[in-house]
Amino acid sequence: MKKVVVAAVLLALFLSVGHAAAQDAGKANLRIGVMPKLIGIDFFNATEVGAKKAGEELGVTVDFDGPVTADVALQAQMLETWIAKKYDAIAIAPNDKAAIAPVLAKARKRGIKVISWDADALESARDFFVNQCTSESVAKALMDVMAEGAGPNAKYIIVTGTLTADNQNRWMADMEKCRKAKYPNMVNLSETPKAPGEDQALATQVTADCLKTYPDLQGIFAITSVALPGAAEAIRKAGAADKVFLTGLATPKMMKEYVTDGTLKKFVLWNPVDLGYLAVYAAAATAKGELKPGATTFKAGHLGEVKIAGSEIILGDPLIFDKSNVGSFNF
Amino acid sequence: MILFSRESVLCCLFAAMFAMFAVFIDGFLDWFSLLERARYWVIPGMIAVPMTFIITTAGIDLSVGSIVAMCGIVLGLLYSDAHWPIALAAVAAVAAGVAAGAFNGGVSSWLRIPPLVVTLATMALFRGVAMGLSKARTVSNFPESFLWISQGDAFKISLGGDEAAFVPVPVVALIVVVLLGWVLMRKSWIGRFTECTGENPTAAAFAGIDVRRMTFWLYTGCGAVCGVAALFNTALYATAKADAAMGLELDAIACVVIGGTRISGGEGSVIGSLLGLLIIGILRYGLEMAGIKSQHVVIFVGALLVVTAVLNERLARVRTRGVK
Numbered sequence: 001m002k003k004v005v006v007a008a009v010l011l012a013l014f015l016s017v018g019h020a021a022a023q024d025a026g027k028a029n030l031r032i033g034v035m036p037k038l039i040g041i042d043f044f045n046a047t048e049v050g051a052k053k054a055g056e057e058l059g060v061t062v063d064f065d066g067p068v069t070a071d072v073a074l075q076a077q078m079l080e081t082w083i084a085k086k087y088d089a090i091a092i093a094p095n096d097k098a099a100i101a102p103v104l105a106k107a108r109k110r111g112i113k114v115i116s117w118d119a120d121a122l123e124s125a126r127d128f129f130v131n132q133c134t135s136e137s138v139a140k141a142l143m144d145v146m147a148e149g150a151g152p153n154a155k156y157i158i159v160t161g162t163l164t165a166d167n168q169n170r171w172m173a174d175m176e177k178c179r180k181a182k183y184p185n186m187v188n189l190s191e192t193p194k195a196p197g198e199d200q201a202l203a204t205q206v207t208a209d210c211l212k213t214y215p216d217l218q219g220i221f222a223i224t225s226v227a228l229p230g231a232a233e234a235i236r237k238a239g240a241a242d243k244v245f246l247t248g249l250a251t252p253k254m255m256k257e258y259v260t261d262g263t264l265k266k267f268v269l270w271n272p273v274d275l276g277y278l279a280v281y282a283a284a285a286t287a288k289g290e291l292k293p294g295a296t297t298f299k300a301g302h303l304g305e306v307k308i309a310g311s312e313i314i315l316g317d318p319l320i321f322d323k324s325n326v327g328s329f330n331f
Numbered sequence: 332m333i334l335f336s337r338e339s340v341l342c343c344l345f346a347a348m349f350a351m352f353a354v355f356i357d358g359f360l361d362w363f364s365l366l367e368r369a370r371y372w373v374i375p376g377m378i379a380v381p382m383t384f385i386i387t388t389a390g391i392d393l394s395v396g397s398i399v400a401m402c403g404i405v406l407g408l409l410y411s412d413a414h415w416p417i418a419l420a421a422v423a424a425v426a427a428g429v430a431a432g433a434f435n436g437g438v439s440s441w442l443r444i445p446p447l448v449v450t451l452a453t454m455a456l457f458r459g460v461a462m463g464l465s466k467a468r469t470v471s472n473f474p475e476s477f478l479w480i481s482q483g484d485a486f487k488i489s490l491g492g493d494e495a496a497f498v499p500v501p502v503v504a505l506i507v508v509v510l511l512g513w514v515l516m517r518k519s520w521i522g523r524f525t526e527c528t529g530e531n532p533t534a535a536a537f538a539g540i541d542v543r544r545m546t547f548w549l550y551t552g553c554g555a556v557c558g559v560a561a562l563f564n565t566a567l568y569a570t571a572k573a574d575a576a577m578g579l580e581l582d583a584i585a586c587v588v589i590g591g592t593r594i595s596g597g598e599g600s601v602i603g604s605l606l607g608l609l610i611i612g613i614l615r616y617g618l619e620m621a622g623i624k625s626q627h628v629v630i631f632v633g634a635l636l637v638v639t640a641v642l643n644e645r646l647a648r649v650r651t652r653g654v655k
Contacts, residue, residue, distance in 0.1 A: 039625065065624050071577060074625075076568065077371045081619040084364030098471040099568040102482060106367070163467040164572060192467060 030060040032283045033087040034276070035078065037095050037118065037165070038070040038198055042251050043225035043272050044093075046331035047118075050276030051091075057301055058284050063087075070162060070198040072096035076103045083107050089287035091130070091279040093118035097166040101125040113286040117279035119167035123311065127286050127293070130279045130313045132270040135167075139174030141268045141318045142247060143183060146219050149265060150245035152183050156219035157190040157210055159227045159248075161198050171223055189214050196227065203230025204237075211238050222248035228267065232258040252326045259326045266322045270315060273331050278303060278315050337591035337646055341606040344639075348610065352617035359620055362496040370481060370567060372612045373501035374399070375582035377560045379590075379604040380512035381553035382583045384522075388529040388546055389596025390439070390446035395557050396579035397457035398431045400572070402561035404461045407470030407571025417477050425558035431457055432554015436547035446550075454580070461573040470571040480504070481566035501563050508556065512601040522599070525549065529596025585611060585632075589639045593647065610635070 034051045036044035048064045055062030067074030072095040082090055083106060090112055094100040097120060104114050104125040114121075117130035132138075146154060158175075160168045172193060179186050194210065196202035203226060211217065211234065222231040228250035235241055241263045249269050258264040281300040285291035291298050297305045298313070307314050321329075352359045378395050385392050406424035409415045415423070435453055439446040484497035516522035527535040528542050536542050565571045588594065589610060590603025614635060618628045 063622065068625055068629060069577075073371075073568070073575070073577075077368070077615075078619060078625065080364070080368045080371065081616060084358060084361055084368070085620060086358065096469070096568075096570065096572065098469060099570040099572065102478075102567070102569050162574070164469055164574070195467070 030058075030088045030284060030287055031086075032060055032062050032280055032287070033082045033085075033090045034062060034064045034279060034283070035075060035082075035090065035092040036064070036066040037075075037093045039066045039068060041198065041226055042254050042331075046251060046272040047276030047279070049331070050273035050278075051280045052276075053273075054277040054280035054284075054301060058281070060280070060284050062280055066093075070095050070165075072099045072164070076100060079103045079107065083110055083112065086110075087112055089113040089115065089283040091115040091117050091283040092121070094121045094166070095119075095162060096164040097121055099164075113283065115279060115283045115286060117275065117282075119165050120170075121166075126311075128282055128291070128308075128311050128313055130275070130282050130315065131167075132272075132275050132315045133318045134309075134314055135170040135174045136178075138171050138249070138268065138318050139178050140182075141320060142171070142221060142223070142249075143175055143178045143186075145247045145266045145268060145320065146221065146245065147183055147186070149247065150219040153185045153187075154218040154245070155187045155189050155214070155216055156221060157214065157217060158188065158193040159203060159207060159210075159220060159222045159224075159231055160193045160195050161224035161227060163193070163195045168223055175221070189217065196230070198224065198226045200226045200230040200233075203227040204234045207231040207234035208238065211235070211240055211244065217244055219245045219247070222246065222250075224248075225250040225254065225269075228264075229254045229258070232263050236261070236263045251331050252321050252329045253331055255321070256326050259321070259323055266320060268318050268320055270318050271329075271331070274303060275315055277301065278306065278313065282313055337600060337643065338602050338606060340642065340646065341590065341603060341610065341639075345606060345610050345613065348613055348617065352613070352620070356617060356620050359617060365616070366496060366499055366502065368616050369612070370499050370501050372608055373481075373505045374560050374564050374567070374576070375579060375586060376505045376605065376608045377508050377556055377563070378553075378579060378583040379586040379608055380508050380601055381549065381556045383512065383587050383590070383592050383599045383601050383604045384516070384525050384549050385446070385553060386584070386587050386592050386594060387525050387596055387599030388549065389532075389594075390546060390549075391450060391584070391594075392435060392446065392550060392553050393450040393580045394431070394435060394453040394457055395553065395583060396576040397454045397461065398428055398554055398557040399561040399564055399576040399579060400574065401431065401457045401461040401464075402428045402558045403565045403571040403575050404465045404470075404573055406562065406565055407473075408464060411470045411472060417474055421477075421562055424561055425555060428554045428556075428558020428561065429551060430554070432551040432557065433547070435554065436550030439550065440543040440547040446546075458573070465571075465573045467573060469573075471569060473566070473569055473571075478566045478569055481563045482569075501567070504559075504563065508559075509601060509605050516599055516601045526597060526599060529599070531597075582611075585636060588643075589636065591643045591646075593643070598647075607639075610639075 051062050051064055101122040108114055114126040115128050116126045120129045194206045196206045220231055222228040228248040235246055246264050247267050278300050296308050300306045402424040405427045406420050409420035409423055410417055439449045481501050483500045485500045485503045488496045524540050532542050586607035587604045589607030590600055592599045
């Protein structure tokens, strides 16, 4: 008897799933799949808003989904399913530049256009890369803020996300170049950056450990939208806001409370809503054949004419947030 | 009584799910995509086979993911930094897996430390070795001939007319491993002794089974299979990285549990674990094809685990009541 009940429950579940699926089918317009590094964090939730808005404006169906942890293996498996679903274009923010390449190549072989956004994949594996800002401008903005806050002789460490994410690695490489050229007296105390993954609690722990390990620490860069609030929490708990200058990349919504209480004075980002918006415009334009390799600009809705450098589409310049403007954004 | 055997119930469940998805979801019956997706099931599938034996002895191995990552790094570093030929590097990677498994087996069997504790520790230890050796770098420049083992196709099955399905190489490898596991479990003394050891280790020892040596070799064998799985994992993503195979142990254990092997030990079914793998794989694939978001897919898989665990317990009780 129990077995029959269980079987009936399972049947009901599947029927409801099938019903939902049947309702989705039957749209004949362009279909775009957008995959973030992971779902469930503020930064990518903001990109979803922009992506869906672009979909509405263009009249294309936008499906936004990703794995629950920043794992490239899960992204690859999900992409296999998306290839089977025959999207016209896929926009992905990969967790690992090289490991995602085989499945992206498979997608392109099947005629699906591939755009990378936020972080890049191997150049041979995608049609275009939608970058939020040039890596150099992000690095320069971060280094300038640190120099202003902790002085040109500051000793700092870097807390990043994962050691395989291409965007974070490029920023760190450009930060080092900027340091050598502009601030040679600054010292990077962490030979290998700290990498607590996209896990805020772990970032807090890692930062708290660093505050103890490096007694003469003067600055911390927390360059992911999850590391910065994590690090801020550690500094607030340790009461070290006057001794250690914190900066990095995160959404104003998350950092507002830390700016209000003085733990964080200045930080950098760009508009993630616009990033998602631009990624969908680029994907749709590539799928329709309007955006071809060799183009130097293209028109992206309310963003106007956007510059393209090689196969990299640049959203714009980084934004600096501080007490004066942190409350005026909805992301 | 065959109607009520674990395996046939699982088979029916799998068939029902498959049929449901095939009827309701457009494009589900695309054999090409199904087989492509199956490449990813091969890695937890391979590991589920030795894991079945280990769980049958009432033990567990939580370090399998870390062993796979470590062996992948060994392969990558030997090939790209030390310039070993790829075949030799592959052998060395499997040897590293054997060594890791032997360490697990040795510490738990001879030092009498519970496998849960040992493998919990080695889960961190081997992952740390992988991170330390690689210094967080990844290796990506593997030759096409190596990538073929995961990305290539073994042979064609024609499906009537013009359509043909290509069977991926890793799927063939998985079938070989599963067959080997089934033969060992059902047709050889290894399987019988494993089940005896799990049912009652003291009685098994008195019956003349060298329990310590048996469990040592089971963990060593698991390490060896992890080494082989690491080769397929690295070839699938064309990258050797220290954070590979995160959570693999839980995937493998889920396959074994759904397959009917009880955590308390005493009975094991390799075919059951294979069915468990297929059920989880098809469920995830079908739900994703239906457009269900990944947060919700996780709920379905969790619910499935609970339901099958309960089902398996009920079935086991029906069987023992029948015997009495």
